[in-house]
Structure formats: structure tokens, C-alpha cells
Amino acid sequence: MVATTVVDVSVIQTNGLTKRYPRVTALDGLTIDIQPGVTGLVGSNGAGKSTLIKILLGLAPATEGTARVLGLESAAEGSAIRAQVGYMPEHDCLPPDVSATEFVVHMAAMSGLPRTAARERTADTLRHVGLYEERYRPMGGYSTGMKQRVKLAQALVHDPKLVLLDEPTNGLDPVGRDEMLGLIRRVHSDFGISVLVTSHLLRELERTSDHIVVIDGGKLLRSQTTASFVEATAALAVEVTDSDAHPDGAAALRSALSAVGIEAVTAPGRQLHLEITDDGVYDKVRDAVVELGLGLVRMERGRHEIAEVFRRGPEAGADPTAEVTSAEVNR
Numbered sequence: 041m042v043a044t045t046v047v048d049v050s051v052i053q054t055n056g057l058t059k060r061y062p063r064v065t066a067l068d069g070l071t072i073d074i075q076p077g078v079t080g081l082v083g084s085n086g087a088g089k090s091t092l093i094k095i096l097l098g099l100a101p102a103t104e105g106t107a108r109v110l111g112l113e114s115a116a117e118g119s120a121i122r123a124q125v126g127y128m129p130e131h132d133c134l135p136p137d138v139s140a141t142e143f144v145v146h147m148a149a150m151s152g153l154p155r156t157a158a159r160e161r162t163a164d165t166l167r168h169v170g171l172y173e174e175r176y177r178p179m180g181g182y183s184t185g186m187k188q189r190v191k192l193a194q195a196l197v198h199d200p201k202l203v204l205l206d207e208p209t210n211g212l213d214p215v216g217r218d219e220m221l222g223l224i225r226r227v228h229s230d231f232g233i234s235v236l237v238t239s240h241l242l243r244e245l246e247r248t249s250d251h252i253v254v255i256d257g258g259k260l261l262r263s264q265t266t267a268s269f270v271e272a273t274a275a276l277a278v279e280v281t282d283s284d285a286h287p288d289g290a291a292a293l294r295s296a297l298s299a300v301g302i303e304a305v306t307a308p309g310r311q312l313h314l315e316i317t318d319d320g321v322y323d324k325v326r327d328a329v330v331e332l333g334l335g336l337v338r339m340e341r342g343r344h345e346i347a348e349v350f351r352r353g354p355e356a357g358a359d360p361t362a363e364v365t366s367a368e369v370n371r
């Protein structure tokens with residue numbers, strides 16, 4: 041008889057993970073399973089993202105539940121996890137008086153690399169993140185973008201299998217954000233390193249990640265591939281003219297749609313927003329507009345606001361894998 045071995049490819053697994061501080065529950069029974077690739081962890085400020093990362097790294101104990109990283113138990117095997125995982129903290133933590141090179145060499149040596157290897161890896165990694173001549177200058181004079189690159193470099197220098205990046209685009213301007221998101225994508229595509237990247241900005245994680253995990257108040261709201269997430273949060277924006285018969289065209293259309301089972305919400309700019317449940321929605325809107333004798337100014341597919349994704353979480357009785365049901369569109 042041939043024995044079959046089931047290979048567990050999860051890079052991160054948590055089960056009922058809970059973290060209670062005296063005044064707040066930062067994580068509340070969180071169960072997630074993250075596969076190799078780039079995963080975006082999205083949540084508003086205080087959602088529990090940083091707390092999760094600290095528990096995964098074995099830097100903070102959970103109150104209840106378990107966490108495994110690369111198959112290792114976070115509570116008991118923190119140092120073995122940190123040897124294989126890179127961590128980019130959210131806040132500025134760089135000593136101002138030393139150069140990027142000195143700092144990253146030091147971090148590489150702390151990870152156990154011999155001095156020569158540490159120097160070589162530092163030069164390669166700083167080049168990869170786009171720091172050149174500046175790498176010999178004290179970091180106190182660096183821009184936010186340069187500091188974020190150094191933080192990314194020190195997370196990569198010991199050639200980890202996984203990196204945990206806590207709000208890497210914080211404080212960056214749009215160009216800086218784009219560059220950082222490109223770098224993050226390449227961490228996986230060029231080196232095969234899995235990435236867990238947090239942000240409170242859903243849009244940027246959608247562009248970078250294969251998979252999206254949404255948490256709020258320490259609870260899981262959604263865990264989906266980015267493609268299905270984008271699909272599930274699609275909405276339609278409709279703008280119509282008024283007429284003599286219908287001085288408030290949007291209100292008339294809203295009632296007409298309600299009569300055929302489509303609930304729309306009024307949005308700024310005399311628009312209606314509604315959920316795209318299936319392709320038939322477009323026809324129903326067009327028919328209602330024609331019947332009312334209104335002019336159709338625009339009918340445009342858009343996105344739900346992240347706030348709407350959050351509102352449709354467990355407190356709304358929704359399953360984390362269920363469709364978002366209300367309509368609110370990012371303009």
C-alpha cells in the first residue's frame with residue numbers, strides 16, 4: 041500500500057484567534073487560512089491588523105486560539121518563525137544617525153548572516169528597492185518614501201519565505217504609493233516570497249494582491265480571491281434627467297425599480313446606486329427609464345465604498361463569503 045502525504049501549503053493559519061486588551065478586544069475569534077502569493081489584509085484603523093502581525097511573529101501572546109506561520113506554532117516557535125519571515129513595521133523606527141547600508145547590514149547580521157554575506161545581501165537588497173547613492177547618507181535626512189524602502193529592504197535582507205508588511209504605503213504620495221506597490225508585487229514575482237500586506241485602502245490592495253482578507257473589529261468579514269472580491273462588490277451608478285411629469289426623475293426611477301424588485305439608494309449628484317445582482321439589472325433600468333419618459337444621462341459600473349463592505353459584515357448578518365447587497369459606489 042502506498043502512503044499518501046497531504047502537504048499543507050498554507051503560509052498562515054489562525055483558528056479562533058482572540059486578543060483582549062484591558063479595554064478593547066483587538067482580535068475576536070479570527071480564523072483565516074492564507075496560501076502562498078500576495079495577500080492583502082484590509083481593515084480600517086484599529087481593525088486589528090498590527091495585533092495579528094505581532095501574534096503571528098510570536099511577539100505578543102494571544103488570549104485564545106492558535107496561529108501557525110509556515111507550519112510553525114506562533115506561541116511556541118516565535119524565533120524559528122522570525123528566522124524565516126521578514127517584518128516591515130508600520131511606524132518609523134529607523135535610527136536617524138546611521139546610513140541605510142549600516143542599518144540593513146546590522147539587521148542582516150542580527151538574522152545570523154556572516155558579515156561578508158550580510159554586506160553583499162544588503163547591497164543587492166538596497167539596489168532592488170531603488171536606493172543607490174543615498175544609501176551611505178544618515179537616514180534622518182531621508183524622505184518618507186526612502187525610509188519605507190529601507191524598512192522593506194531590512195525585511196527582505198535575510199531572504200525570507202514570507203514577509204509581513206504593515207501599512208507600507210503609509211505617508212506616501214500617489215507616485216510613491218505606486219512605486220511601493222510595484223516593489224511589493226515584485227517581491228513575489230521575482231523572488232517567490234509570499235507577502236501579507238496590510239492597508240486601510242482597499243483599492244491599492246486590489247491592485248497588488250491575489251487574495252483579499254477583510255477584517256473589522258478583529259473579526260473576519262471576507263476572505264476571497266481578488267477577482268471574486270471585485271466582482272462581489274460591483275455596483276451600478278445611474279443618472280437620469282427630470283421631466284414635466286417627473287420633476288424628480290431619480291425619485292421616480294427609484295420607485296419604479298423598487299416595483300420590479302431592485303432597491304436603489306440615492307447618492308450625491310442626483311444619482312441612484314444599485315447592486316448588480318445579474319446582467320438583467322441593466323435591462324430593467326433601461327426599461328424603467330423609457331417607461332417614465334426620462335433621459336438617461338449615464339449608467340456606469342462602479343465599486344462599493346469600503347465602508348459599505350464593512351457595513352455588510354457579520355453585524356449585518358452576512359456570511360463573510362456572501363455578496364455585498366447594498367449599493368454605494370466609489371466615484
Ligand SMILES: Nc1ncnc2c1ncn2[C@@H]1O[C@H](COP(=O)(O)OP(=O)(O)OP(=O)(O)O)[C@@H](O)[C@H]1O
Nearest residue numbers: 061064065066083084085086087088089090091092
Ligand atoms: N498594546 C496595546 N494595549 C492596549 N490596546 C491596544 C494595544 N495595541 C493595540 N491596541 C488596541 O487594539 C485595537 C487594534 O489595534 P491594531 O493596532 O491591531 O489595529 P490596526 O488595524 O493595525 O490599526 P492601525 O493601522 O491604526 O494601527 C485598537 O483598538 C488598539 O487601540
